[in-house]
Amino acid sequence: MILTWFLPLLLLLLAFFANMMILASHPVRSVLALMGCFLGTSILWLMMGADFLAFVLIFVYVGAVMTLFLFMVMMLNVSRYADDALISRFYRCLIVLVTFVVPVTGYLCLRLYGMQPVSLISVMRTEWGLSTAHLVEFSRLLYQTYWMPLQLLAFILMVPMVVATGIVRRGVPVDAKLQSRSKQVGTHAKDRLTLVNAKKTGSR
Amino acid sequence: MDWILIIVVSVLFVITACVGMIINQRNLIVMLLCAELLFLAANLNFIVFSRLHQDFHGQVMVIFVLAAAAAESAIALALFVLMYRQYHSVDTKLLSNIRG
Secondary structure, three states: OHHHHHHHHHHHHHHHHHHHHHHOOOHHHHHHHHHHHHHHHHHHHHHOOOHHHHHHHHHHHHHHHHHHHHHHHHHOOOHHHOOOOOOOHHHHHHHHHHHHHHHHHHHHHHHHOOOOOOOHHHHHHHHOOOOOHHHHHHHHHHHHHOHHHHHHHHHHHHHHHHHHHHHHOOOOOOOOOOOOHHHHHOOOHHHHOOOOOHHHHHHO | OHHHHHHHHHHHHHHHHHHHHHHOOOEHHHHHHHHHHHHHHHHHHHHHHHHHHOOOHHHHHHHHHHHHHHHHHHHHHHHHHHHHHHHOOOEHHHHHHHHO
16 A cells, blocks of 8 residues: 555655745755755656666765755855746746646546556566666676766766866966965075165165 | 656656746756756656666666766856856846847
C-alpha cells in the first residue's frame, strides 16, 4: 500500500516544488525549492535503477552547484526587486491550476476509475534486485564506449571554471602598492640613501 | 503504467519552467533556475526511456547533460556577479541599455 502510493506522492511533491520555485517571492526560496526538486528526482532515479546518477545528482549538483547558487543569491542583494516580480493573484492561481491541480485531479480520477498503476519499485526488485549487473553495464559503456567523450567532458568542465574565475577577477587597483622583485634586486645603495647637508639646508 | 506518470511530471517541469521564464522576466536568477529545471526534465526523460528500453546509452547522456548544465551555471553565475558589480542589480531591464 505504502509502495503503491509512494510514487504518486513523490511526483506530487515534485510538482509542488516546481510551482514553488517559480512563484516564490524571494530568489533564495526559489533555489531551495529547486534543491527540493533535485532531491525528489534523485529518489525517483534511485527507484528506476539509475543509482549512480542519483548519487551524482545529490553530491555534485545539490551539494556543489546548487550550494554555489544559494551562496551567490545570498551574497547579491536581490531582494530589493523581489516584490516587483510578483504577478497578480489571478495569474498565480491559474499557474497553480494548470501545473498542479489539473494533473493531480486527473491522476486521482484515473486511479478511482480502475486504472491501477504498477509500482516501479516492485518491477525493480524482480528484475535487478540487489545485483550490480546494471552498474557494470553502465560503467562499461561510460569507460569503454564513451571514454573519449568523457575526457572531453572533463575538459569542458574545466574550461568554464577557468573562464568564470577570469571573468570575476578584479584587476589591480591603480593606487595599489605592489612589490616588484626585479626593481628591488636592481637598486643601488646610492638610490636608497641620500645624504643631505643639514647645515647647508638650514642656512638657506 | 506508472512510467507515464513520470513522463507527465517531466512535461509538467517543462511547462512550469517555460511559465516561470515568462512571469519572472525581470529576475535573471529565477530564469536561470528555470533553465536548470528544463535540464532536469530532459534528464528525467533520458532515464525513463533508458529504463524502458533497457538501454544504458540514455544514462550516459545524462552525465553529459549534467556536466553541460553545471558549466552553464558556473558561467552564468560569474556573469551575474559581473553585472551586479556594474549595475548593483541583476535586473534584466538594465540590460536593455545594450540596445543603445
